[in-house]
Amino acid sequence: MAALFTPFTLRTVTLPNRIMISPMCQYSAHEGFCNEWHTAYITKVSQGRPGCVMVEVSVVEKRGRGTYGDLGIWEDGHLAGLRALATIIESYGAVPAIQIGHAGRKVSAQRPWEGNGPLGPRDARERGELPWVGVGASPLPVDERWVPPREATEADLDTMVEAFRQGARRAVQAGFKLVELHMAHGYLLNSFLSPIANQRTDAYGGSLENRMRFPLRVAKAVREAIGADLPMSVRLSSVDGLEGGWTIEDSIAFSHKLKALGVDIIDCSSGGIAGPATAARVAVPRGPGYQVPFADAIRREVNIPTIAVGLITEPAHAEAILNEGKADIIAIGRQALQDPNWPLNAALALGVDPQFDRWPAQYGWWLARRAGIPPAPWPGNQ
Numbered sequence: 001m002a003a004l005f006t007p008f009t010l011r012t013v014t015l016p017n018r019i020m021i022s023p024m025c026q027y028s029a030h031e032g033f034c035n036e037w038h039t040a041y042i043t044k045v046s047q048g049r050p051g052c053v054m055v056e057v058s059v060v061e062k063r064g065r066g067t068y069g070d071l072g073i074w075e076d077g078h079l080a081g082l083r084a085l086a087t088i089i090e091s092y093g094a095v096p097a098i099q100i101g102h103a104g105r106k107v108s109a110q111r112p113w114e115g116n117g118p119l120g121p122r123d124a125r126e127r128g129e130l131p132w133v134g135v136g137a138s139p140l141p142v143d144e145r146w147v148p149p150r151e152a153t154e155a156d157l158d159t160m161v162e163a164f165r166q167g168a169r170r171a172v173q174a175g176f177k178l179v180e181l182h183m184a185h186g187y188l189l190n191s192f193l194s195p196i197a198n199q200r201t202d203a204y205g206g207s208l209e210n211r212m213r214f215p216l217r218v219a220k221a222v223r224e225a226i227g228a229d230l231p232m233s234v235r236l237s238s239v240d241g242l243e244g245g246w247t248i249e250d251s252i253a254f255s256h257k258l259k260a261l262g263v264d265i266i267d268c269s270s271g272g273i274a275g276p277a278t279a280a281r282v283a284v285p286r287g288p289g290y291q292v293p294f295a296d297a298i299r300r301e302v303n304i305p306t307i308a309v310g311l312i313t314e315p316a317h318a319e320a321i322l323n324e325g326k327a328d329i330i331a332i333g334r335q336a337l338q339d340p341n342w343p344l345n346a347a348l349a350l351g352v353d354p355q356f357d358r359w360p361a362q363y364g365w366w367l368a369r370r371a372g373i374p375p376a377p378w379p380g381n382q
């Protein structure tokens with residue numbers, strides 16, 4: 001059996017295979033509510049039969065939205081829609097997961113296809129989308145084009161810890177079995193960790209210990225809200241990839257702390273502290289599996305399960321990463337947009353499912369016949 005198709009257990013939750021659909025914001029929500037687009041997208045990727053589908057980052061405070069299209073988890077009104085997504089995922093046999101987050105100083109952005117920059121007069125004119133000011137570790141803008149955020153006060157920090165706690169509580173209430181805390185890509189929690197975004201002089205800035213303080217407070221609150229049965233993941237930007245930034249050694253030190261708090265798995269991304277994580281100008285060089293070394297290092301040094309993500313598109317590559325012990329789960333992002341049946345096609349490619357048995361019968365019966373596999377004998381009808 002290919003490693004990719006072996007189960008993996010975290011606390012009381014078992015993924016039927018090692019493939020996770022990476023969280024991918026659809027920028028298509030209204031006031032944080034999901035709609036037909038989300039249910040269609042989640043259905044498509046769930047029908048591909050991954051072990052886990054992670055719903056895109058859902059923001060815990062309205063002011064923490066990256067764009068007007070972000071999914072929300074900041075009020076109980078969002079529960080019904082989120083519950084529908086969790087139900088769809090589970091109905092296809094995958095573990096329903098959700099990422100919760102807060103965009104921090106990267107709020108008030110255009111959707112990628114509407115400019116991918118800060119909101120401005122044209123967005124207000126064309127779509128009525130007015131800009132707002134973010135809150136961050138320090139009043140430093142993402143880059144020269146962006147409005148500086150307001151420096152978070154002690155009261156803001158207390159409010160945000162509580163918002164994360166409530167967000168995690170809602171995630172569980174909506175039926176998700178794995179909750180991931182977004183600490184990557186330059187958003188709020190990443191902005192506290194990285195010395196590039198955090199120049200505070202209080203107990204939350206300066207030393208590594210101090211920069212970790214607020215993210216650890218949030219992690220603790222989320223851990224408590226989830227309860228002991230369900231697993232918790234943290235997505236890190238393992239490195240900033242910039243001079244004077246957060247390093248893999250910092251990620252290792254931080255992951256030790258997260259593990260001690262009860263975090264079960266680290267999802268190893270990178271970049272985004274100054275500019276969008278998916279933009280071409282990031283400093284971390286990109287190639288197939290470019291972030292796998294981070295998942296490998298954290299897994300080895302901290303002895304904690306990891307998720308590898310980033311330009312993993314070939315089943316044999318995903319299989320090799322697992323066999324080499326570099327990660328425990330493989331997250332598929334954009335390749336799942338191109339091929340929502342990626343896990344099923346991987347099972348074919350790796351020889352795990354030569355007869356299309358894993359496919360939904362509505363598709364598999366026909367694809368097997370097309371491939372020349374004879375149908376089972378008529379079972380009779382008595």
Ligand SMILES: Cc1cc2nc3c(=O)[nH]c(=O)nc-3n(C[C@H](O)[C@H](O)[C@H](O)COP(=O)(O)O)c2cc1C
Pocket residue numbers: 022023024025026056057099182184185235269278309310311312331332333334335
């Ligand atoms: C459309 C889109 C939306 C994304 N939204 C999120 C998100 O909500 N949270 C997150 O942590 N990463 C997000 N990412 C990053 C992906 O989860 C993934 O880490 C990245 O695309 C690299 O993996 P890939 O090469 O398999 O696409 C997004 C990526 C894309 C393409």
